[in-house]
Amino acid sequence: MDVLSWTRNIAFQLVINGALSVDTFFVLSGFLTAVLFVRQVEKEGKLSFRLMFLYYIHRYIRLTPTFLLMVLVSINLTPYLGHGPVYPTQQGFEPTGCRTQYWWTSILYIGNLVKSDSMCLGVSWYLHNDMQFHWIAPFALIPFVIGRKSLSFLFTILLVLIGIGSILTIVLYYSEMPLGSLAAFTATDGPTLWKTVYIKPWCRVSAYAIGMLTGYFVINAGRQYRINKCTKFFGTVFVVLIGLACLFVTYP
Template sequence: MSSGLTLGICVPSSCDRQSIAALAQNLFKNDNITENNLLCSNDAASKRKSQPGGVVVTCVVLSLLGFLVLTGTIVDLLLASRPESATHVASHLNGYNHISDIRSTESKSMTLPRHSRFSIQALLDATPRTVFIAQFSAIRTLRHIFTMTKKDDENSLAFIHGLRVLSLFWVIFGHSILFNLYYTNNAVDILAWSHNMAFQLIVSAVLSVDTFFVLSGFLTTIIFVREVTKKKFSLRLFILYYVHRYIRLTPTFLLVILVSINLTPYFGRGPIYPAIQGFESDGCRHHGWWTAILYVGNLVHPNDMCLGVSWYLHNDMQFHWIAPLALIPFVIGRKQIGYFVATVYVLVGIGSISGILLYYSTMSLNLFAEATDLNGPSFFNKVYITPWCRISAYAIGLLTGFMVINVGRLYRSNTYTKLFGTLLAIVVGLT
């Protein structure tokens, strides 16, 4: 069943709902259109007599974070302005910065009262507390983001930056166009565009996400093997493998969901802007939010998943959970088992997609199936966001990591092998 036609028009503020309903009746020659069929963008703003509790909580959380960033920036500037700066040696592991050495100097030119707990001298000293607060500095964060340090050691994987940039551009370019197709003047024109070869770059943008799955599997293998080589495999390392990733992703992820639920209704206005509920559905507010905490939103209540694009994060976390089934045998000397498990993951992905498409032979693969609310199973819910259908790319990353570790970084393919691989990839991609 079709979801019907949604018409967005802009009218002067002097128009009331009755006059707009009369205009729609005359326009469509349909007397069944009443005021109940209208959704005015300024209705939500006029009905809000007080801010909901969630909005207040979100604003308080953002204010506290802003204060922490401001404080960290000030402390960072004070530490940088000392005559003799402290020496910080930072080691990077899984995205974390660990301060491994802090040498503080004493300033003899300033005498302050002992009761001054947060004195200027305390801020100037590179104590663990001040160094921790300085980690939230906006200046330091921006410096890390926009500074590219080239490393020539054996642990450097500089080629990944190029893959990330190209894949990220592809994802942004394709999704920006596809998401805006729903608001085009004439969607029929898209059918003519689709016959153009260049348009395949846009249609295939949904496949570019697999590049990030490959990179994720590859980096997981490299980092895990490095840690086991340094510290030996132990129960503690195994537990930290899960804890580190969860702590690194979850706070930011939940903050974005909090903002999306409570503040997006205030981000815009207009005929088609969701000014009442924002970017998230009522299902997300009621029982979809907890699935994000557990990273199972693509499996439990997928239609109520908060932040629809977070399906990737759910899949990547789920792959991270089961990756040790291949990683542990590899690091303890049973490399054949590691290769076997990763290969099984690849076959599971291929078999799942084939089986689902054969079982749901009438399932529509149309990109607009979700928008038109078609009956029957959805390709998005059954195939696109399910881990058993997307694990192949991640497993390819695991296998690539295994091979790089075995043959070393100095292995070079000959020109004919590279040429054959490139042509094969082009042929497979165009078929």
């Protein structure tokens, strides 16, 4: 009996595709970046070099020390934190490439782009993506605060289309790549969903851009905007249906 057969039934799609929920955090990040950036410019009264310098350096300083500490702990201590026949006691949970050559990609937040097989602290793919989106966000935010809102909207919508188009292109090109099973994240040979889609910024940027678009809407609407109950209800139903479609579309 195939002990993993249960991973191929329709109910398991709720688990394997539940990883898509991370897009929620990209949406929130894009939303907060847009709103806070615009508010900071309004507070200071102008867009300045100082503001832009702090925009980039503050986030890097806030995240990097803790992140690198976790990487060092994972590299050096995880070999001693467990025991058992399948526990990786020789090198812990980090690949050899991380420990010997490509640790520097974590400092630059490009581990998802350069030798992703050797990326330190695998879950840090999210930090890499979020930082990369933070780097490019001003290309849309600066036009917004200087009065070129249409240009800002166009650039952000372009990011949404890039994200959608990248996923479709890759999935169609690698037509044999597993999508809705455990192999989508555990396979090591050939192109995998993890390496070609899941951790790549051009495939994840659409969620961040949608968050930014939501931020633009909130900024323009102000605090006086109200949504009636009927719109809230049908909007919620529509969103739930879209979410379920995303979860089950890759089955079988």
